[in-house]
Amino acid sequence: MDGKVIDFAPFGELHIPQIPKIFGLDITPTKHVFFMWLAAILLIIIMTKVAKGYKHSLIPKKFSGFFEIMIVFVRDEIAKPTIGIGYEKFLPYLLTAFFFILFGNFLGLIPYSATFTSNIGVTATLAAFTFIMTQFGGMRQNGVWGYCKGLVPHGIPLWLLPLMIPVEFLGLLTKxxxxxxxxxANMVAGHTVILALIGLIFFMKTIFVAPVSIGFALFIYLLEILVALIQAYIFTMLSSLFIGMAVHQDH
Amino acid sequence: MDLAHLAAGIGAGLTVIGGGLGIGKLASSAMEASGRQPEAAGAIRTSMIIAAALIEGMSFFGLVICILLALKA
Incomplete structure (x- = not known):
């Protein structure tokens, strides 16, 4: 669903300007890149506005208050219970990931737009950031050697070590x-189901399927709003859980 | 049309059966638990969502393999 053309179906289309290849690599921005930048710019504008709202008084205005609910939710429901002591250091990353994914998921629900979180490259990069945060967070808390030693559960017999070390190392990468x-997969699945339902009309070549098709597509669309929220929550929650497991290894 | 498409279809179906059973069982237990102890509903919901995400992740591995099979053919 990625491409170099932003399609506004009956009203024409917008061609993204091409950039000459550098070292044989095509670095032209695609649809997903365009919407990722849009999300980033929106986030910068909105979050600066929210932060400025606290300059005069600590009581948030309407706009800041709406985002304060979500920020406090990430702090109190996600970071605090899963990381525990020292959660403040990881809060900026968790908040950034949460709002970036949330904006990406919701931008994808607007007609004519594209979901950049349904690109494996984007999600893999986000997951790599979580991986880096997990490792460095754990190493800073426990020391490099202490962290590596803590990966393998203590109290196991010595002859099991050659088996346990590769398994634990693989477990580190699987997360x-x-x-x-x-x-x-979550972001692709919803769009694919809608595409399949709408495609049913053209596949059967009859207009009588349309009401059923559109009805189901609308239902899936509403479900996607829920999924967009839940996936942002899940990603942040699991990131926070992994960081918490790396930082406090003893339990 | 060859066997890879069939394999992808059967695989997707089996994956959905597995994932649905897992999440269904999880949700039923969580509902029962929060029914017995309504004051712990928040904590139960959080751990239910985490477990559901992990089960979902497992079934997505299966679905990705199905997609690879279907695209290969």
Whole structure:
């Protein structure tokens, strides 16, 4: 669903200007890149506005108050219970990831737009950031050697070590992989189901399927609003959980 | 049309059965638990969502393999 043309079906289309290849690599922005930049710009504008709202008084205005609910939710429901002591250091990353994914998911629900979170490259990069945060967070708290030693559960017999070390190492890499696949598949699935339902009309070549098709597509669309919220929550929650497990290894 | 398409279809169906059973069982237990102890509903919901996400992740691995099979053919 990615492409170099932003399509406004009956009203024409917008061609993204091409950039000459550098070292044989095509670095022209695609649809997804365009919407990712849009989300980033929106986030910068909105969050600066929200932060400015606290300059005069700590009581938020209407606009800031709406975002304060979500920010406090991430702090109190996600970061605090899962990371525990020292959660403040990871809060900026978690908030950034949460709002970036949330904006991406919701931008994709606007007609004629594209969901950049349904691109495996984007989700894999986000998961890689979580992986880096997890490793460095754990190493800073426990020391490099202490962290590596803590990966393998203590109290196991010595002859099990050659088996346990590769398994634990693989487990380390599986977590961000699952994180990337989960967000990617969830965002692709909803759009694909809508496409299939709408495609049913053209496949059967009759207009009588249309009411059923559109009805189901609308239902899936409403479900996608829910999924957009839940996936942003899940990604942040699991990131926070992994960070918490790396920082406080003893339990 | 060859066997890879059939395999992808059957695989997707089996994956959905597995994932649906898992999440259904999880949700039923969580509902029962929060019915017995309504004051712990928040904590139960949080851990239910985490577990559901993990089950979902497993079934997505299966679905991705199905997509690879279907695209390969």
């Amino acid at each position: 961000p992989f699952a994180l990337a696949i989960r967000l990617f």
